[in-house]
Amino acid sequence: MEEFIKSAADGLKTKVMNEFKDVKKEREKHAETIVRNHVLFSMGAGAIPVPVADVLAVSASQLDMIRQLCKVYDMDFHETQGKAIVSSLTTSTLARIGAGSLAKMIPIVGSIVGSVANAIMAGASTYALGQVFKTHFDTGGTILDFDAARLKKLYKEQFEKGKRVAEELRKQQDAKQKAEAADTAGAKTATPSEAEFVPDSAAPSADTTESSADATVLTRLKELGELKAGGIITEAEFEKMKKRILK
Numbered sequence: 001m002e003e004f005i006k007s008a009a010d011g012l013k014t015k016v017m018n019e020f021k022d023v024k025k026e027r028e029k030h031a032e033t034i035v036r037n038h039v040l041f042s043m044g045a046g047a048i049p050v051p052v053a054d055v056l057a058v059s060a061s062q063l064d065m066i067r068q069l070c071k072v073y074d075m076d077f078h079e080t081q082g083k084a085i086v087s088s089l090t091t092s093t094l095a096r097i098g099a100g101s102l103a104k105m106i107p108i109v110g111s112i113v114g115s116v117a118n119a120i121m122a123g124a125s126t127y128a129l130g131q132v133f134k135t136h137f138d139t140g141g142t143i144l145d146f147d148a149a150r151l152k153k154l155y156k157e158q159f160e161k162g163k164r165v166a167e168e169l170r171k172q173q174d175a176k177q178k179a180e181a182a183d184t185a186g187a188k189t190a191t192p193s194e195a196e197f198v199p200d201s202a203a204p205s206a207d208t209t210e211s212s213a214d215a216t217v218l219t220r221l222k223e224l225g226e227l228k229a230g231g232i233i234t235e236a237e238f239e240k241m242k243k244r245i246l247k
Contacts, residue, residue: 031072035130038065039123046122058122062086062129073137081143088148089155093125123166128158
């Protein structure tokens with residue numbers, strides 16, 4: 001009887017341990033997906049061509065990532081504490097992103113270089129922040145007992161790894177866009193006769209150039225509206241940036 005009870009207890013213990021491992025593995029997978037998605041979003045936010053808006057968008061993305069990770073680990077989310085943690089860990093990184101924002105104001109070259117550099121830094125910062133929170137939650141910590149001073153070293157280590165992760169994601173996105181562009185171009189390739197005989201009316205006119213400029217402005221205004229709708233920027237910031245675009 002004792003052997004039967006012991007055997008049953010051991011079997012139950014093994015079953016519970018296996019189920020716990022499965023839950024932990026699934027939770028880890030879910031958390032990694034959340035971090036990766038927010039890294040991509042932060043990279044897009046870091047590349048926003050509007051100075052200041054990029055920093056605000058990255059911060060909002062990171063705070064939302066923490067909120068979602070809290071749900072995965074069954075932790076209560078406290079927005080005030082979350083903002084304080086993000087600020088304490090990412091202050092220097094956001095300052096560098098802010099400096100990159102100023103570079104975007106330089107026509108053409110500055111905008112391209114600033115956007116790429118900011119995208120990598122924003123993605124790396126979000127990746128590092130996500131890994132710090134995952135480690136903290138995995139060891140039984142909560143958002144209220146988060147020791148930012150102690151975890152800054154881990155953040156810095158993960159930030160360096162995050163730069164490589166962000167660069168790899170950027171290359172994947174670029175390759176995907178080039179492939180899509182090639183497919184589109186292939187579908188629209190003109191025959192030799194069509195390419196040879198192009199009527200004069202097909203040349204870009206002043207009206208066409210003006211329409212293109214209008215379309216660019218409308219696109220930027222649409223992006224700005226999406227930022228406001230998502231709560232990333234305030235009404236006042238929206239109006240200020242809108243005036244800048246219209247000028």
